[in-house]
Amino acid sequence: MRPFLIRVGIPLVAVWMLLSAVIGIVAVEGTLHPGRLPLTAADTARAEAIAASDHAALSAVSIAAQDGVILRAWYLTRDTGNGTTVILLHGQGANRAAMLGNADLLLRHGFSVILPDARAHGESGGAIATYGIKEASDLERWYEWLHRSNHGCVDALGESMGAAELLTSLRAEPGYCAVIAESSFSSFQEAAYDRLGQEFRTGPWLGRTLLRPALWAGLLYTRWKYGLDLDTASPQSAVQHSHVPIFLIHGLADTNLPPRHSETMKAINPAIILWEPRKAWHCGASAVEPQQYEARVVTWFEDHPQPTLQSMTHPSP
Secondary structure (H helix, E strand, C coil): CHHHHHHHHHHHHHHHHHHHHHHHHHHHHHHHCCCCCCCCHHHHHHHHHHHHHCCCEEEEEEEECCCCCEEEEEEEECCCCCCCEEEEECCCCCCHHHHHHHHHHHHHCCCEEEEECCCCCCCCCCCCCCCCCCHHHHHHHHHHHHHHHCCCCEEEEEECHHHHHHHHHHHHCCCCCCEEEECCCCCHHHHHHHHHHHHCCCCCHHHHCCCHHHHHHHHHHHHHHHCCCHHHCCHHHHHCCCCCCEEEECCCCCCCCCCHHHHHHHHHCCCCEEECCCCCCCCCHHHHCHHHHHHHHHHHHHCCCCCCHHHCCCCCC
């Protein structure tokens, strides 16, 4: 009996490990290359219409990232505003136009806004998305660019991937007055468990158990091919000791990245404020609770008119 089990079991395990490796490599390549959604003439026309409606000046701006990649954005400024600028960060596979609704909301309340395309998205350069590893440095560059010409607060609001990149950037203790992150993942690894389970219509348990070798293979492959350690894409480790005021939003109906991600970060840093609208799906709080969303977002930024002492030392450009 034992020789039979050995003869059959070893090949089955070998096949499973090989299949897991293929699954992991395919999954991580798709994740690192989310595809570009180009800006359209309609996107630009909408941005221009919002600028005109909100009495803001619209300009296209660009900066160079630390690795030389060119990052591009829309910058909408209000001369008669409150002096605060909010960086708006979109999700995976989208571009800056996805944040125009937030831009309109904030402009109406006197904020200026900047809407960058994340690296490897929209019109920004970069071959791959790294989910906070390189994007944290990109955000530091945007912060410094704004800080040099803006004597008021610099705040930030991100959704999904943009939320995770924003939270990961807090490891450097930038001088944000306040930040808001909706539907963020707590770590790349936890998000991978969800994604692997979604592919097979199961919960994250499948990624944690039978498909864990697929995750290992994907992480090792990424280190080998791209020199990236995706384990460091970890908002939860970045926010643990952060002194920047953090407001998390996570809908309880989110099946894309379940609310346990934000609940984990709240547990790690009790100073974090977490709002969980019951019927909101992934990044859906503004659609489900528009009035409460507007009031909470605007109040959070207005209630933090200056950076905390611990976060006033920001990185050099």
